[in-house]
Amino acid sequence: MAKIVAITACPTGIAHTFMAQEALLQAGKKNNVEVRVETQGASGSEDTLTAAEIALADAVIIAADKKVELDRFVGKRLLQTSVSAAIKEPETLLAQALDAPVYGDATQAYMDDIAAQKAAKNQGTPAVYRHLMNGVSSMLPLVIAGGIYIALSTAIDINGKASLAVAFDNIGGGSAFKLFVPILAAFIAQSIGDRAAFASGLVGGWIGTQGLMYNAGPNASAGYLGGIIAGFLAGYVTVGIRKWIRVPRTFEGIKTVLITPVLSVGIVGLLMIYVLGHPIAALMSAISNGLTHIGASGSIGLGLLLGLMMAFDMGGPFNKVAYFFAVGLLGTHTVESEMIMAAVMGAGMVPPLAMALSTFIAKHKYTQEERDAGKAAIILGACFITEGAIPFATKDPLRVIPSIMVGSAVTGALAMLFRVTNPAPHGGVFVFPLIGHWYLFILAILIGVVVAGLLVTTLKRPIAQAA
Template sequence: MELKDLFQSKVSVFQADLKTKEEVINFLVDKLSVEKMITNKKTFKDAILKRESEASTGMGDQIGIPHAINNVVKEPCIAFVSLKSPIDWQSLDNKPVDLIFMIATNDEKGEAHLAALADLSKYLMKPEIQTALRKAKSFKALQSAFENKVEIKKIEVKQGKYDVVGITACPTGIAHTYLAEEKLIEYSTELGLSVKIETQGRRGTENRLTQEEVDSAKVVILAHDKNIQGMSRFGGKQIIDTTTKDAIFNGKKLIEEFGKTDKTIIAKAYKSNDDEGSDDFSLKKFAQVKGNLLAGVSRMLPFVVAGGIILGIGFLIDFAAGNGNAGGDFGTISPVAGWFSAIGKTGIMLMVPILAGYIAYTIVGPQGLMPGFIAGVYADGLGGFAYSSKPGGWSGMWSILFPLNDKGETIIPMQSGFIGAMVGAYAAALIVFGLTLAFRRFKKSFHGIRDIVLIPVLSLLGISLTMFVLNIPLGYAMYGIQQFLKLLAEHNLLILLGAILGLMMCADMGGPINKIAYVTGTLSVSGGLGDNPLITVTMAAAMAAGMVPPIGIALCTLLFRNAWTTKEKDSAKANWLMGAFFISEGAIPFMVTDPKRIATSAMVGGTITGLMVGGFKITLGAPHGGIAVFPLLKSGLVDLTSGAAIGLGVGLYILSIIVGVTTMVLILGFWKTHDIKKGKFVIAN
């Protein structure tokens, strides 16, 4: 795709009589809406205004480039208007503008349009093109101005060593990133210096600087308005660390006076990490909570999706083989089903440790991966070495330190689930951070011992002690909740019990509260809550409510498409299968990124579903399986031994799930849409 192909005649206007910045933005957004290039005018305008509030899009030379990346954009394009009289745009050079290019993109059309947009800044910097654009009175003249390729003249590089190197990066990675790059190249060329500029824009890292190129450069300029990756390359070297605005307007002076003014500083000796880790080893990374959680979720997601789908296949095979009444062994009776179930369980089993490991990794780099992963293992009780229901020998070596019943079984649940994993990940990162600072004065000859032995060993001991302490209060709290639910079940308060279980199943979707509700359900199946035939309403309510969050998210991404990112819509497709087979964990990645809206809507939907299941007295004799065990459902509204009990049970159960899912979808969808329109929530694809 060429740059001129992003312009369209129906959204290109010449010599318009507009007086203010607000008028121009409204005018161009209206044009895009009328021509159906955007599906929601309010959402797109809010995104434009949000970008304007972050930093001026007036690039100088009387040119403004307002821009937004949003999924309401149907087709990437550039809306253009030239003005009769220049207007104030709070430009970087404080000059009014008369040429405005509104970039509308959605990141769904691949790299071609991003490459074209990157060229826009390079074209607009040329005086001859600016003149042609101001004279243009037709769409053909506009296109003609962008038909000729812009040649970038550079000084020849000698022996692969550049005189000037740098990195440019801006928040959206579209305009200022490439504008600063172009200006630094232009200034360097004017001074007779060879130059290479790395850009960290919307297309990722381009023209990446090697360590050798950085080491041999005479001038190093980092022009950025956001954190940049790969800072370890500059540790201990002279650099100018500044903004894109400074590079655009004062770049020549920065180059000429490099090393002579107080703008030249010595870069920190950053820890070497790849682009996913943090090169900025400081406490500031701990405050970037959402980014840290997203990093963990992105690594956890494949385990959830792949494991959940394959586990569902195991359930399907066992159901087809007639093993739907296998109780707790459902999914393992048929050898073929068991083969698939083992794969699925293994994938899901690693979900929580991976989440914790990569949260810690994002904060403090590779040294955080091991203690973070271990925190997740303790939080989820993985392996059974530390926690086990029946400790002894190599099993439950921590559990044995706590009260046991007369059968030698632990009576206190010690797992804190993914909530404990997230807290543990931060604890692990803090431990690594503290140890690194404590050992920072080690001589270089001892760095190997420090990094390979001391920090790993001490961080493992530190996070183990932390999680041992952290899981104690959570364990007692969960034990108390379980006993309360058992009391409700024993007194046949089925409607209340169903509502509470429904709420708990959706509170943390696979976390400790969810697990308490689920374990209570399984106790009813195994007889642990008494012999009353209606007691398995507990299991039915827990399973129905647990199906609500993943199915609700999947449906919401279809009915409220503009309220979700492209990545979320793709990931949610797997939730149909996971929800159908009662794998609540499919909702966790979504809840972590938007806990307020998703958790609240899911809890409302789950509570309604649980209440209906309790009210309809629906029983279930299997502890898992989702739709595969629906034939085992019965309703106590009629004689449980009759055939009508099964038919009524299945029908009312499906109705309960539909009502709960619908409730969740409507609350979540309208809530997100409302907040998007009000600017309280921004969808950034």
């Protein structure tokens, strides 16, 4: 019996990670392959692979949308791919892994990074997206915790003068929200250039968010866009410095801890201050001002677009762009930014709830396994975990994905039309008490769920006729 070990890891570490784990385990049972999976989720690594298990394995699968350390797999056949690939085609991955090239053998040790990037490009997540998601996964706890404390501050005292309200605002807006962009930049940089790039990413992100750019106004901020650019800049500048500056082997330690970080911090810092920071801040200001003056018809269109994006790939790149567009604007503390956050959260809750509804009203169109997944989807949808719809979309994408996109678009548009506000970037039903016009928010979600649920139920065929 072949033995395969695997690691699954997605940016948020909530849903994709464990869906991929389950898919690989089930595929192993079906194909008489012994599979052990380590998950690197939101709470850290679980079911960690032992050295003995790795040594006995015939191959390794890394199904991850963020950076995973590969040092312990040197000398093993290794396949790098995405989490979604593990969910959609686990049996194919098992076969491919057994024929994958050996990672980091004696003749290729110096090419490890290049080999990993090629594998990601050819078989899984593009390297740029993987670097971005490494930053996103690291900043997400700050975004969620900070946003909820800002919302609690407002709920306690809308004028923000009470002592506890001020304390919560300092925790959320004064600390967590000021740190999340630098952390985003730092971990993007680290994903590209390893630990030596962390400092320059952190400094570049901080300069952008604090308005430290040359000739910038008092409230200028490059925001999350500046953080992303600073992170990639820091990572590739560090890689370039390592490549271009050669020192005797005895000085490699000094190069790593002194020469490389000092040069990369200086280069990135100066570029952010004198070249990049100001135009990025101007762009962010223009976006914010444009949203402030957007009309009713425009806001409905924006809500519709964000809803489509949230449902299109359920946690993938389009979903993440829409979500972090909303989160990035939330720091401006405007009514319009909170309306956008409400539209995004509501739209993201629709897909799993709609699929749960469909499994209840059309049981003859779903297997027992899918009906069980529908029950779990209620909890996932209520918690704003859009990935709860993935098992259904994977099995029947042409009917499921268009249906949930329509429902999410309806909810996004209605949330904007109703001028629902949401100061918290995550939480689902747990932050409903903090939402402005919460009853209209629930109405918008229910309408979207019914529209998507009825549409997918109409399009789906009974199990015996499914094709």
